[in-house]
Amino acid sequence: MSSASTTFTMPPELSAAEPPEARGLDRDEVRLLVARERSPVRHTTFRALPSVLRRGDLVVVNTSDTEPAAVDGHRADGRPVTVHVSGPAPDQLHVVELRTPDGQRVADGVAGEGIALPCGVVATLLTGHPDPRVATGSRLWRARIPVAGGLRAWLAEAGRPIRYSYVDRRWPIDAYRTVFARSDGEFGSAEMPSAGRPFTSGILNALHARGVGVARIVLHTGVSSLEAGEVPLPERYRVPPETADAVNAVRAAGGRVVAVGTTTTRALETAAAPDGFVTASDGWTHLVLGPDRPARVVDGLVTGWHEPQASHLLLLEAVAGARLVSRAYAAALEHRYRWHEFGDSCLLLPAQSVRRSG
Known part of the structure; x- marks a missing residue:
């Protein structure tokens, strides 16, 4: 996989350790850095987003709900372990990640191992994922988790949101859900599609008043803790007909398609033909955006701040170009923006003079 x-280098103290509400801010009062081609970087708050966009633009959001996908258990030798349920796999299996109670990756899992979980449930590791030939030490596993009544109902009782070490206490599941999250009966996202977190009903109303459309896709994301060099894994997505029609109409009229997050970008680009025409579709996306596959339909991107060497940076560069992304990150570090799911935001608006083609 190419490198961005x-x-x-991100100073650890820039990690947002709690939701902005815990600091006395509303969701839409986090900071927003606006980076445009051939314009100075602008520093404002997320509440100003509608004023930065133009009448005729289209904002596309991800409505995937967030599952309480972390659950505590014990290995056969009694060692405590946390299981992160990343999402479904074929054949009634699920993809899981094992972590120690202090958040470290478990590197000695073995195929056939059973993990004792609450309510008498036992998760059995079957094969490594995505490579089923791996039988020891895989970061991700395909596992069988037999639960009467369904996994989602059990997690609602036994689980909690996935939390990494930079978040210093537990927060309720509502802190990890966006204003447009919808449960469609499927297993949702293991981790919040966090670029959408600063949106509020007030922002959505202001976009409407500005003449900016809002359309919706679904992409259920798995655990985000990819290691250096790992390719983004397949994810379930859906681009409904009304969203495909809205995107195509906006493009034909010369407006901009602004994706909220890397998840939305991946879904839209999966549904885009080489000329940028979007067709309603659903299934599993294997698309990896980068130098060999730039964006075809997304003209702008609302995003959070990603860690060094994260695969998300390649996607950002595929939309906005490496120069603009690098300039935005340099400004964010200089002005000490906050990172991660409870942090600040960025709006990347590359030049729109030439429609992208694949």
């Missing part, structure tokens, strides 16, 4: 051109 954007390189930087």
